[in-house]
Amino acid sequence: MTREQRLAEVFVEIADSLIDDFDVLDLLQRLSARCVELLEVSAAGILLADPRGELQVIAASDEHTRLLELLARQHDQGPCVECFRTGSARTNIDLGRPEAAAAWPRFTPKARELGFVATHAIPLRLRDRVVGALNLFQTSVHRLDDDEIALAQALADVATITILQQRTLEKSYVENTQLNSALTSRILVEQVKGVLAERWGTSVDEAFAAFRAYARAHHLRLTDFARQIVDGTVDTSTIPAPENAQPPEIYE
Template identity: 45%
Template sequence: MPSVPLSTAERESKLLDAFVQMADTLVDDYDIADVLHELVSHCVRLLGFATAGILLSNQRGGLQVVASSTEQTRMLELYQIQTSEGPCWDCVHSGEPVSAADLAAEADHWPLFVHHALDLGFAAAHAIPMRLRHETIGALNLFGLEPQPLPEQDLRAARALADTATIGILQERAIHRGEVLTEQLQVALINRVAIEQAKGILAQAGNLDMDQAFQALRSYGRRRSTRLSDIAHQLASGVIGPDTVLTDRRRDDS
């Protein structure tokens, strides 16, 4: 559900904290997956939307989901990719923000997407390009449970957060050669596959839903100052067992 509305002063303070946190994260050997999950978490907290997600280009003309605040959001993002329609799809291919404050009114524009989104309980969708200069590498997507516009000041805040993450991905030292950019983006997509596998393992072993499994995975890594993707690869490959992660979760809940 959307968070309780913040006062202007509270939001400005939390927005500043978000930029500081993301800037601190973008250091040597940073974890792209964790940065992008931080981005969607900040957007949900600060912009008053129910959920958020990110689509990222795989540099071969396709898109993949690399971050989502809920499993339901991930499934909706995947549906956009499968049907090649929706605000996020249009945003990536146009390089411009795309807003649908009332999805029901967009049924003629995106018939498959709107039908599916409404079935899932979503009523609004807004997409912000992740772009550096003339290169669009993905989109940040915000979803509401009721018809909900994206005010200009919120659009600016979302774009600034998305730009911060984009600069981290495409920082100059990593894009002086095209093949380096492709490699870095591909690593993010490979890591996302491992994260999904690890979530599934934890969900099955601990009788958790996918959102609970992700939080357990992320908390385990943070307590050990270990990157999210590294923990996911260890769990997916059997280096650590699900009981190890779940024991930590049960200890936290006790």
């Protein structure tokens, strides 16, 4: 299947997801994974601005803790911060150049430690409104050309419209409520990932995959399902554990 055909499928998938009560967190999670697939980058993350204008992680193609930590490091410095503040894309950033280390002394060494050699930051924007940024990472040297950058911006635009859709584009107070809700949802899911990973003795990636698969199979919103687990109103033993789960030993 060509990339053009796959891209058409992705946009149909996204359009089909935009129902009245769609799960924005799950959709953004899928969108970050599609960025990796379509742009042939190694990882992708979506960051949204909180009410104070600080970027927070909302979705990532890889739920590995170290990638999430790297994304979170852009809380106050990094390509995404500059992209968000200026509304302009920062692309084909060579993390091996001294300029990158000088510009972002906390972010760049961590990215290099994880094996990333290049990064890109694409604004999540609608007209002149910027609500966050899409961060792309590469472990091999490959410059994104103009067409690939345009595709990355198109995917970022889809993410923005997804967040701000349902006729709230001109209602800032509703918009802020939606952004706050999305950020709160992420926090709940992070808590559940940790609980399930510890209970099953698996990685957070595996715990998240099992949690998400169960939610989708039972038509549950990730946020609602996570809140039920945190509140103790759901018996987590009903969630099929990953195949390699190793429950902690119970000592008498």
